[in-house]
Amino acid sequence: MLLHLSTWPEVEQYLQSSQGIIIPIGSTEQHGPTGLIGTDAICAEIIAKGVGEEAQAMVAPTINVGMALHHTNFPGSMSLRPSTMIQVILDYLTCLTKTGFTRFFFINGHGGNIATLKAAFSEAYYHLEMAKIPQAEAVRCQVGNWFMGRSVYQLAKELYGDQEGSHATPSEVALTQFVYPDAIKKAPLSSPVASGHAIYGATDFRRRYPDGRMGSNPDLATPEHGKQFYEAAVKELTESYHNFLQSE
Numbered sequence: 001m002l003l004h005l006s007t008w009p010e011v012e013q014y015l016q017s018s019q020g021i022i023i024p025i026g027s028t029e030q031h032g033p034t035g036l037i038g039t040d041a042i043c044a045e046i047i048a049k050g051v052g053e054e055a056q057a058m059v060a061p062t063i064n065v066g067m068a069l070h071h072t073n074f075p076g077s078m079s080l081r082p083s084t085m086i087q088v089i090l091d092y093l094t095c096l097t098k099t100g101f102t103r104f105f106f107i108n109g110h111g112g113n114i115a116t117l118k119a120a121f122s123e124a125y126y127h128l129e130m131a132k133i134p135q136a137e138a139v140r141c142q143v144g145n146w147f148m149g150r151s152v153y154q155l156a157k158e159l160y161g162d163q164e165g166s167h168a169t170p171s172e173v174a175l176t177q178f179v180y181p182d183a184i185k186k187a188p189l190s191s192p193v194a195s196g197h198a199i200y201g202a203t204d205f206r207r208r209y210p211d212g213r214m215g216s217n218p219d220l221a222t223p224e225h226g227k228q229f230y231e232a233a234v235k236e237l238t239e240s241y242h243n244f245l246q247s248e
Contacts, residue, residue: 004061011058019100021057021101022051022052024049025044025062025117026045027109028064030168036173039172041063041065050238067110069201070202071205082116085117086119089124090120090127094124097133097135102140109145109146125139140247155229165215166215167209168212168213170220189217189219193216194208
């Protein structure tokens with residue numbers, strides 16, 4: 001059930017049986033010479049839809065721009081500052097809590113969002129209670145990083161070994177190829193690919209990782225692999241969502 005394709009009476013009826021909602025969140029950033037700029041949002045969105053179908057859960061519109069300041073020296077990359085992203089999450093949760101949602105399950109497609117999401121959850125718990133919003137004490141937030149799931153990690157190791165890398169990975173590129181097979185890109189990849197450097201500012205990042213990849217070989221990706229990653233992630237995160245709803 002997609003929130004933006006529902007009417008308010010349908011949402012009101014849904015809330016009579018469940019107070020859970022899935023919120024996909026990604027990023028709009030470079031993914032090397034062959035990865036789509038929308039990769040992280042695309043992956044989070046398709047997996048969230050799959051989990052929503054399996055769990056009969058409401059799925060909110062995707063938050064497409066995340067915290068990706070270190071990518072912003074590559075054309076097309078966009079980012080929210082951590083403080084801005086916290087406010088965005090806080091506004092989302094405040095509106096949804098007022099109407100009865102209390103369990104917020106974020107399906108995340110970007111590693112750079114994790115720290116800010118956790119900070120936003122703390123801000124939300126405090127704000128909702130201080131604002132005396134009904135059911136504030138019942139609010140719980142959790143993040144499910146699809147790319148960190150055990151089954152996804154094992155599949156990536158089996159398919160790609162140490163060529164999976166940590167950014168512009170063949171696993172995430174494969175998933176976008178599964179979703180958008182007509183948008184598959186090919187371009188020469190530099191060798192060897194840079195890896196192992198700490199992440200600081202955008203200028204330093206581009207100097208360390210000149211083509212945007214971090215130890216990855218996205219040429220290994222295929223749409224068939226993407227289907228495998230999709231199925232593994234949906235299965236694992238559906239179970240996580242059910243457990244989250246049942247937790248105290």
